[in-house]
Amino acid sequence: MTSSPHPQQNLQEIEQQLKTLPDFRPQLVVLPEASLCFGAGDKRQRELAELPGDGPMQQGLAELAKRYNIWLVGGTIPLIDSPEDKKFSAASLVFNPQGACVARYNKMHLFDVDVADNTKSYRESNWTDAGDAVVTVPTEFGTLGLAVCYDVRFAELFRALRTAGADILVLPSAFTQVTGQAHWHVLTRARAIEQQCFVVASAQAGEHDNGRQTYGHALVIDGWGRILAETETMQPSIATALVDTASLHKIRQDIPVAEHFNRSKKVLHASTER
Numbered sequence: 001m002t003s004s005p006h007p008q009q010n011l012q013e014i015e016q017q018l019k020t021l022p023d024f025r026p027q028l029v030v031l032p033e034a035s036l037c038f039g040a041g042d043k044r045q046r047e048l049a050e051l052p053g054d055g056p057m058q059q060g061l062a063e064l065a066k067r068y069n070i071w072l073v074g075g076t077i078p079l080i081d082s083p084e085d086k087k088f089s090a091a092s093l094v095f096n097p098q099g100a101c102v103a104r105y106n107k108m109h110l111f112d113v114d115v116a117d118n119t120k121s122y123r124e125s126n127w128t129d130a131g132d133a134v135v136t137v138p139t140e141f142g143t144l145g146l147a148v149c150y151d152v153r154f155a156e157l158f159r160a161l162r163t164a165g166a167d168i169l170v171l172p173s174a175f176t177q178v179t180g181q182a183h184w185h186v187l188t189r190a191r192a193i194e195q196q197c198f199v200v201a202s203a204q205a206g207e208h209d210n211g212r213q214t215y216g217h218a219l220v221i222d223g224w225g226r227i228l229a230e231t232e233t234m235q236p237s238i239a240t241a242l243v244d245t246a247s248l249h250k251i252r253q254d255i256p257v258a259e260h261f262n263r264s265k266k267v268l269h270a271s272t273e274r
C-alpha cells in the first residue's frame, strides 16, 4: 500500500485489493505497518488512536475480515489503553474470519534512527510506547508469530517467537527506501532461515503525502528462505503464495537448530554473565 493519513480512504483501498483475492480459504492477509493512517504526524495519530475493541479503524478491519472470510492482520494501528495516555502503541491486531479480534502485539523495537533520506531523523519513541510481550496466535493452518518492521533487525525476538511455537512469522512493515534497498531481503530471509518459519512481510510502497519514501517489495518467504511471492510495483498490490506448514517438519528435522540452540544456551548464558 501507499497509505495516506486518512483511515476511511485506506480502508476503501484495502477493500479494492481484497476483491482480487484468490478464492481458496482459509486465507491469511497481512496489511502493512500503519496501513490505516500513515505519516499522519504524531499529534494526528494520537487523536485517531482507539481504545481496544472500540472505534472506526478496528470496526473497519473486523468487517473486512468477516466480509471476505479471511484471517486479517491489520498492519499496525495506534491504540491507547486509557484516554489519558500521552503515547500510543503501534498495535498489530489479528482478526479471525468471523471478524473477532483475537490477538494484539505492540511493536517492541522502536525506530529511533537516522537515515540518509529526505526525512533524515526518525524518533518513533517520541509518540509510541514500546511493547513488552511476545505474541503468537494459533490458526487452522499454523501458529502465527507477530512482529513489526524494525523488529526484523532483532533476531532474539524471532527466536522467542519460534520457541513459543510460531510457524508463520508475520511482519507488517514500512521500511524506508534507503534501508530497504540495503537490508530488506537479507533480513527477512535470514529470519525465515534461522527460525525455519514462513515469513509474510507486507510493506508500504512509494511516496506518501508527507514526502516519505518507502521501499515496497512485500514478500512471502518459506522456511528454507526461498521467496515464494513478491510485489514488484509501487502501486497497491498483493503478493500471494500457498503456505503449507507441513513443509517445515522436514526442514526442522534435517537441521535441528531449535534443539542445538538449547544445547548452546548454557554456554551462552555463562559467557554473558562474566
Ligand SMILES: O=C(O)CNC(=O)[C@H](CS)NC(=O)CCC(=O)C(=O)O
Pocket: 033, 034, 037, 038, 039, 040, 111, 122, 124, 149, 150, 153, 174, 175, 176, 179, 180
Ligand atoms: O510512521 C508511521 O506512520 C509508520 N511507522 C513507520 O513507518 C515505522 C516507524 S517510523 N518505520 C520503521 O520502523 C522503518 C524500519 C526501517 O526502515 C529499518 O529498520 O530500516
